[in-house]
Every structure is written in C-alpha cells, then in structure tokens.
Amino acid sequence: MEERRSFYDRLNKFQAPQAWVEFAREIKNSRIGPTWLVDDPSLSRSLRDGGEIFVNTGSEYWENYRSMGAASYEEAVVFRFLHEIGHIVLGHTGATHLQVDSKGISEEFERKTRETSLVDSLKDSYEKQAWDYVKNIKDNEPEKFGCLLESFKVWQHARTQ
Secondary structure, eight states: OHHHHHHHHHSOEEEOOHHHHHHHHTSTTOOOOOEEEEOOTTOOSOEEETTEEEEEOOOTTGGGGGGGTOOSHHHHHHHHHHHHHHHHHTTOOOOTTOOEETTEEOHHHHHHHHTSOHHHHTTSHHHHHHHHHHHHHHHHOHHHHHHHHHHHHHHHHHHHO
16 A cells, blocks of 8 residues: 555645535545546556545547547546546445556556557446446536536646646
8 A cells, every 4th residue: 555655646646626526525425535636647547546536637538538428628537537436436446456556557457458448448337337427427417517627627727827
C-alpha cells in the first residue's frame, strides 16, 4: 500500500470541482473521496483505490468515448468520473490484476487495456454495469449531468488562464 501511495502522491493532481464532491457525498452508504483530476502522463487511465478516485483529464483518447455517448472531450472526462463512481456504487472491488506500485501501473495491465476497446470492455459484466450507471445518469438525470459537466468546464477554464 505504501508503494502505491507514493505513486499517487507524486501525480500532478488537483481537487475535483465542488459539484463532483457534492455528487459523491450524496450517494448513500458510500465512502467516496477524495476525488482528483489528474493531468499526468504516468496515469493513462482513471481508477479508484478504495474510495479515492483519480480521473485522467488527458484528451488524447477522448474520441474513444463517442462509442459510449460522449459528445465532447469534457463529457468524456465526466464519463470517466461517473464510471468510477458507478463501480463504487455497485460494490465492485476492482480489477484483481491491476498492479500499482511506486513506479505506477504495471506495464502488463496497461498493455492489455490498450488492446481492449471500450466497446469490447462491455463484455466484462462489471464494466458494462459501470457504463450503464453513466448512461443512466446522463439520460435520466440531465440536470445533475449538466452540473457535473459545467463544473468541469469551469475548472478547466480556470486552469488554462
């Protein structure tokens, strides 16, 4: 755990927007937090460790999220956040083959992940359930989704000024 912690502590990370914190806080019986927005090439994905969430804000692959319904880079980042929340809400314990040490995520895990498209990842029932959670929020709670999206846009704008 200490090795993982040293990796997480070295990441170029920022506190998530307050709307994201409040969204997570509203979820009953969950211990979510803190939530970080990560702009660091050593974290090529979003992940959770316990209740702590690390959301990759990289824009390199955002268009892959079109297949999941994201209309923009900003929506893709919100999708990443909600996807990790979905795993927590659904009680998923995490990928047992995900190895994180002081150097970062194992190369083997990253290689396997890069070789699997988002659409193919839906063959894993846990991944499908987490993506269904995202779709449910976007389709059935548009005000909440819009608030999360707008708060990320404000955060992003403030960082680039």
